[in-house]
Amino acid sequence: IAGITQAPTSQILAAGRRMTLRCTQDMRHNAMYWYRQDLGLGLRLIHYSNTAGTTGKGEVPDGYSVSRANTDDFPLTLASAVPSQTSVYFCASSPTSGNEQFFGPGTRLTVL
Amino acid sequence: GQNIDQPTEMTATEGAIVQINCTYQTSGFNGLFWYQQHAGEAPTFLSYNVLDGLEEKGRFSSFLSRSKGYSYLLLKELQMKDSASYLCAEGNNRLAFGKGNQVVVIP
Numbered sequence: 536i537a538g539i540t541q542a543p544t545s546q547i548l549a550a551g552r553r554m555t556l557r558c559t560q561d562m563r564h565n566a567m568y569w570y571r572q573d574l575g576l577g578l579r580l581i582h583y584s585n586t587a588g589t590t591g592k593g594e595v596p597d598g599y600s601v602s603r604a605n606t607d608d609f610p611l612t613l614a615s616a617v618p619s620q621t622s623v624y625f626c627a628s629s630p631t632s633g634n635e636q637f638f639g640p641g642t643r644l645t646v647l
Numbered sequence: 648g649q650n651i652d653q654p655t656e657m658t659a660t661e662g663a664i665v666q667i668n669c670t671y672q673t674s675g676f677n678g679l680f681w682y683q684q685h686a687g688e689a690p691t692f693l694s695y696n697v698l699d700g701l702e703e704k705g706r707f708s709s710f711l712s713r714s715k716g717y718s719y720l721l722l723k724e725l726q727m728k729d730s731a732s733y734l735c736a737e738g739n740n741r742l743a744f745g746k747g748n749q750v751v752v753i754p
Binding site for chain 1 (some may be wrong): 677678680687688690691692695734736738739740741743744745746747
């Protein structure tokens with residue numbers, strides 16, 4: 536692995552289903568982030584983690600949860616997906632908070 | 648709170664110069680980032696300003712005025728590959744992004 540990866544690349548999901556988007560980085564960055572990007576709205580922060588073991592809420596956290604058990608992984612879970620969660624999801628990391636963020640390739644999620 | 652405003656789209660000719668503006672309102676300024684995003688791809692970092700003035704990086708320069716809540720990104724000697732969306736973002740760990748400015752470079 537080089538950099539930051541996300542899985543799956545894309546997913547179509549039935550409403551009400553549970554889904555976990557995976558994000559892994561091998562740069563030993565302390566801080567990690569989840570954004571969603573919607574046409575006309577730009578990138579919006581969902582949750583973030585300044586260091587392993589800590590998480591915080593961003594601008595649009597409702598309906599999403601995260602965990603940060605170790606430095607490398609920062610999964611995003613939709614407990615019960617709804618159509619309004621259809622979006623492109625980007626994971627990002629930075630050496631510490633306040634540095635430039637490196638983005639993963641994104642996950643395109645469609646909730647029907 | 649934070650409020651980021653960017654114009655939406657502009658077209659420019661190859662070799663030209665284009666300026667992309669960004670205004671922001673925040674209760675506590677932490678820094679201003681510029682990212683480039685090609686269609687269907689992830690954003691990539693371009694520049695960071697925390698002090699007033701101009702930061703130059705090759706063909707790209709970024710300017711910040713904290714008193715005016717204003718930044719711009721200057722793209723010089725435009726190339727076709729510069730066709731992308733340019734995003735400004737203010738913050739520290741909790742970045743607030745503008746909606747992005749789509750630049751279309753034509754021959």
